[in-house]
Amino acid sequence: MKGVAWILSVGNELLIGRVVNTNAAWLASKLTFLGYSVRRIVVVPDEENDIVEAFREAINRADVVILTGGLGPTPDDITNLAFCKALGVEAVVNDEALKMVRGKYESRGYALTPERIKMAMMPPGATPLPNPVGTAPGILYESGGKLVVLLPGVPKEMEAIFENHVEPLLKSRGPPVYFSEREVVVRGVPEADIAPVIREVMRLDKRVYVKSHPRGFEVNAPLLHIHIYASAGSKEEAEALVSKASDRLIELIKLKYGDRASISTG
Amino acid sequence: MKGVAWILSVGNELLIGRVVNTNAAWLASKLTFLGYSVRRIVVVPDEENDIVEAFREAINRADVVILTGGLGPTPDDITNLAFCKALGVEAVVNDEALKMVRGKYESRGYALTPERIKMAMMPPGATPLPNPVGTAPGILYESGGKLVVLLPGVPKEMEAIFENHVEPLLKSRGPPVYFSEREVVVRGVPEADIAPVIREVMRLDKRVYVKSHPRGFEVNAPLLHIHIYASAGSKEEAEALVSKASDRLIELIKLKYGDRASISTG
Structure with a gap:
């Protein structure tokens, strides 16, 4: 096995049973076939304390943490900011991410509102992952041999970013399994x-x-x-x-x- | 709200992505409409330490804990025994549960093997819940105002036991919501x-x-x-x-x- 993986899912819609967590099953299958041992799937509400707590426990226990949900432009999309809080760092606007977000909106005549700029905020040193389907970039963060990846909750966006950017990286880490x-x-x-x-x-x-x-x-x-x-x-x-x-x-x-x-x- | 609920799901098949966790979504919807606030869904593997840890944290944080999976007769079905360990009590064979299990098998000429007797083991003071579809009884345990319910992972069995025995009880607790x-x-x-x-x-x-x-x-x-x-x-x-x-x-x-x-x- 290449290491232990935890999957985190953020979203009230999962906790009221309106949406079945197909994202977690999709990711669990991918991670298993990539040679990782998935030991937990944890679903938390769109609330800062819960997300921070889940991140801290997952980073402490797993080698790879993949989270979905809460990266969009609405007020309850707070995952990127909660991630910074969990790491104990200030969220910064990532220039590359801002370029991605601006490109999506300005070419169609939409303004770059604070809600949209929020989607480009992440911990210093993080890497934004281009979203070929929607507007919110994914976020990749490596520290002390651990890998944390934040992906949007919309399945098509999550799957596209994972397959384009996360899967090749996970495949290249450690011995083949x-x-x-x-x-x-x-x-x-x-x-x-x-x-x-x-x-x-x-x-x-x-x-x-x-x-x-x-x-x-x-x-x-x-x-x-x-x-x-x-x-x-x-x-x-x-x-x-x-x-x-x-x-x-x-x-x-x-x-x-x-x-x-x-x-x-x- | 009537209280905080946590849903626990046990099963390697969920963590390798072979099975989508529809049980958790079904229960989350039921609990929400009954007036409970579902704050976590946690999926753990079929391993004692993981199940014990999940139980302890859930009982500590929630008013109602509903778990599915790991109540059957195979060697990796260990949820009832892990629950006893989490409570720090010895598992005992519950007479009423043993009658349920024996009735299912003996009437069709099957012997009561140790694997089948295991399905009747639970903490002292727990109540077995009849399973109208399969063989493993559910388990209901109340202590200090908290309610813990263990249900089989097979959806038809889980749903039948919940609707017959758990839903009426949850409805009757606390003010209507x-x-x-x-x-x-x-x-x-x-x-x-x-x-x-x-x-x-x-x-x-x-x-x-x-x-x-x-x-x-x-x-x-x-x-x-x-x-x-x-x-x-x-x-x-x-x-x-x-x-x-x-x-x-x-x-x-x-x-x-x-x-x-x-x-x-x-």
């Missing part, structure tokens, strides 16, 4: 009976992780999706680990349950 | 220009909250969904607050932008 996964679907055996089999498969290699997800009704019509994951230093090695674990899982289930179990892979 | 919301859609005005208008509408009443969500491209084709929320002691009062705020918002936008703005409500 590859992640592989496979799914085995088992009908006819309750989850509780599979538990000792999963325990045995996980003993094969500590880089392998196996988890069952019940889909049917556990007792009447048991249907399990069993996910197998592994990470290793090369693509081939990660895939070989997953193959080995998957073969062993199927072998053990057949041995133990014979015709009762119907198995398929995907 | 009603929540109302409305959406105003504005085309043709950039989000940054709406910011001062939103600030003015929010000054109407501290029980009103207004937030804009950009949907189109901020500068070329601005499209904003503006959400207005209010909570009050009666349904009528909450609706009246939202109506008043919505009317004022539309009035101010018309006044300021005239024909440039195209407004609709939903």
Whole structure:
């Protein structure tokens, strides 16, 4: 693993259940495939104290922190300012970021209001990340080997900035790590009976992780999706680990349950 | 507001981005409409230390804690045991819960293995909540005015237990609180220009909250969904607050932008 990652999501709309946090799932998948171990997703409201607290804890505990939300021009967009407070530094207008913001508005005849200038404010030494879709730049900040990235909450903007600027950087940090996964679907055996089999498969290699997800009704019509994951230093090695674990899982289930179990892979 | 709520989600599948956390959004919406202020959603892996830490912090900070995931029969389902550890008590087999679990399995000829008995373990004094869909009971625990509820991660099971047993209890606690919301859609005005208008509408009443969500491209084709929320002691009062705020918002936008703005409500 390349390091521990935390994902922070800012927005009241997530905490009243109006919006499902697809941003966090998208980022979690990206970070996992890049070789990072995502240990927390934390959702906080659009309030300074909560954002500052979340930043401080995340920076303290993780190697990489990715935050989404609260970078726009409205009064409740305060993430960049809260980030400065968490670091204990004064927010400054970044010249490059201001150029980006000004370019978006002035060419269409809109004035550069204080709300718009706010989108160019960040900690001294931070790098603005161009937003090809919307107006608020992302913010990248490195300190003491830790990386903090602030992205807008609008999914199209977040994804574009991540793929253009954050993913290449994360890929280049540390040794290469590859992640592989496979799914085995088992009908006819309750989850509780599979538990000792999963325990045995996980003993094969500590880089392998196996988890069952019940889909049917556990007792009447048991249907399990069993996910197998592994990470290793090369693509081939990660895939070989997953193959080995998957073969062993199927072998053990057949041995133990014979015709009762119907198995398929995907 | 009836109190502060935290939502905890346990599961590696959420942290590798394989599953989107729809459970948290569903619960957040339920809790909000029941009058609670959801202040955090925290996702942790299937590991004891992480779950214990999340429980301790949540119980310390919130009045109501709702957790989903990790109550099943597999080896990585450890939430009920981690909860006991967080409370500093020994997990005991709850007789009523054991009856529920036994009933599910024995009637279909399955044995009561240690993995299945584990699903009946909880802190002394906790109440098991019948699961009409799956096998793992929910767990309800009250102490010092705080309420902690553990629910399975399978959405159908979580929703059924919540609606049958948790929602009526939360409704009965504290004074009645009603929540109302409305959406105003504005085309043709950039989000940054709406910011001062939103600030003015929010000054109407501290029980009103207004937030804009950009949907189109901020500068070329601005499209904003503006959400207005209010909570009050009666349904009528909450609706009246939202109506008043919505009317004022539309009035101010018309006044300021005239024909440039195209407004609709939903």
